[in-house]
Amino acid sequence: MQDRQNNLVQAVKTPCYIIDEQKIISNLQILQNVAKKAGCKILLAQKAFSAFSLYPLIGEYLDGTTASGLHEAKLAHDYMHKIFCGENGKTGKTVKTGKKTENHVFSVAYSDEEFSAVLEICDYITFNSFSQWERFQPKINENARKNVKSYGIRINPEHSTQGGGIYDPCAVGSRLGVTAKNFPFEKFCKTEISYKTPQIEGLHFHTLCQQDSDALESTLQAVEKNFSQCFSKLKWVNFGGGHHITRPGYDIENLIKIIQKFQKKYKLQVYLEPGEAIALNAGTLVSTVLDIIENNGKIAILDTSATCHMPDVLEMPYRPEVINAGKKGEKPFCYTFGGVTCLAGDIIGEYSFDKPLKIGDSVTFTDMAIYSMVKNNTFNGVNLPSIAVQRTDGSLEILREFGYADFLQRLG
Numbered sequence: 001m002q003d004r005q006n007n008l009v010q011a012v013k014t015p016c017y018i019i020d021e022q023k024i025i026s027n028l029q030i031l032q033n034v035a036k037k038a039g040c041k042i043l044l045a046q047k048a049f050s051a052f053s054l055y056p057l058i059g060e061y062l063d064g065t066t067a068s069g070l071h072e073a074k075l076a077h078d079y080m081h082k083i084f085c086g087e088n089g090k091t092g093k094t095v096k097t098g099k100k101t102e103n104h105v106f107s108v109a110y111s112d113e114e115f116s117a118v119l120e121i122c123d124y125i126t127f128n129s130f131s132q133w134e135r136f137q138p139k140i141n142e143n144a145r146k147n148v149k150s151y152g153i154r155i156n157p158e159h160s161t162q163g164g165g166i167y168d169p170c171a172v173g174s175r176l177g178v179t180a181k182n183f184p185f186e187k188f189c190k191t192e193i194s195y196k197t198p199q200i201e202g203l204h205f206h207t208l209c210q211q212d213s214d215a216l217e218s219t220l221q222a223v224e225k226n227f228s229q230c231f232s233k234l235k236w237v238n239f240g241g242g243h244h245i246t247r248p249g250y251d252i253e254n255l256i257k258i259i260q261k262f263q264k265k266y267k268l269q270v271y272l273e274p275g276e277a278i279a280l281n282a283g284t285l286v287s288t289v290l291d292i293i294e295n296n297g298k299i300a301i302l303d304t305s306a307t308c309h310m311p312d313v314l315e316m317p318y319r320p321e322v323i324n325a326g327k328k329g330e331k332p333f334c335y336t337f338g339g340v341t342c343l344a345g346d347i348i349g350e351y352s353f354d355k356p357l358k359i360g361d362s363v364t365f366t367d368m369a370i371y372s373m374v375k376n377n378t379f380n381g382v383n384l385p386s387i388a389v390q391r392t393d394g395s396l397e398i399l400r401e402f403g404y405a406d407f408l409q410r411l412g
């Protein structure tokens with residue numbers, strides 16, 4: 001990928017994300033294989049990657065999408081589900097595969113307006129609380145036997161498998177999902193299954209972040225221990241995202257075993273909804289050195305920004321990899337990379353090179369397809385990076401370019 005991209009880099013106006021279609025396909029093949037072998041369904045979690053131009057491709061390999069709310073659900077509806085349902089999607093394409101993709105949605109809380117709209121376009125709707133489920137009963141009953149296939153509720157297994165902080169939905173006091181203590185088991189298990197009135201038929205949990213199958217295994221033990229008393233009322237369980245399935249070294253065989261065992265034991269359809277795994281290592285952000293200044297070492301100012309174009313660098317935080325660069329001190333020429341905003345902490349990290357950097361040199365950050373474009377902002381009026389895709393034949397297609405009009409359109 002590096003060599004193939006080196007030539008392209010010269011051709012693009014920076015900053016620019018370049019999505020690697022071949023790598024997306026490789027990731028999708030791995031995921032499709034897991035779904036086939038395990039008998040589970042796998043959805044794209046759009047919040048990590050919403051490059052909708054690739055949705056028709058993604059829909060060929062996966063079972064559908066999941067959304068964090070109305071806008072993502074609409075995007076999936078327009079750019080993936082319509083075309084797999086034989087209608088002309090927004091792309092003007094129709095895919096006649098006989099395959100129907102599913103449009104799932106989970107929201108921490110739906111507004112009245114949002115819920116009405118989601119009802120029209122989603123097949124699977126998951127609530128974060130029983131209070132929302134009850135509040136929307138009139139609308140749910142009105143929709144009965146129309147497009148919505150099934151409803152679910154998000155649970156909190158209260159089993160943290162990661163360091164905590166802002167990425168742990170099982171942290172004490174979490175607002176994400178119903179805990180066992182607050183789950184109305186008695187009422188839930190007594191409810192008669194009725195054809196006329198929709199019931200909760202699925203459980204959803206999402207507690208992992210960039211983790212391997214062992215973390216899922218221990219989480220599942222907590223889920224079974226605390227919630228299996230209601231499994232006989234269900235049709236499906238969604239294991240959420242955070243499964244780093246396409247990362248080299250991920251224990252895929254163990255994942256398949258875990259899912260097979262669970263489905264056999266409880267006769268429930270398992271869903272996975274990874275985001276990262278779909279576009280992991282499948283894109284770069286190409287930038288250009290605008291200036292080199294001195295203060296306790298060399299600082300290279302790039303035409304990009306941590307806070308605008310790669311906010312996870314500051315939020316997680318982490319240091320993204322750069323092609324041909326080492327860690328500080330590893331190679332002779334060291335630079336701190338800084339962005340163009342006024343934020344003092346708009347620092348991307350420290351890097352070293354074999355040769356000195358010059359103004360005008362390009363700097364390529366790797367693994368920038370996920371949680372980047374979807375999180376961009378125009379703080380300081382900084383322009384958004386263009387979005388391009390390198391097709392499987394090596395050619396580069398610019399999907400989107402941005403300018404002042406995009407900045408203007410977001411403000412009032």
Ligand SMILES: *Cc1c(COP(=O)(O)O)cnc(C)c1O
Nearest residue numbers: 045048206240241242274275276
């Ligand atoms: C974030 C999220 C995902 C995707 O997580 P990844 O870490 O990108 O795999 C899936 N489901 C829910 C509910 C999420 O919040």
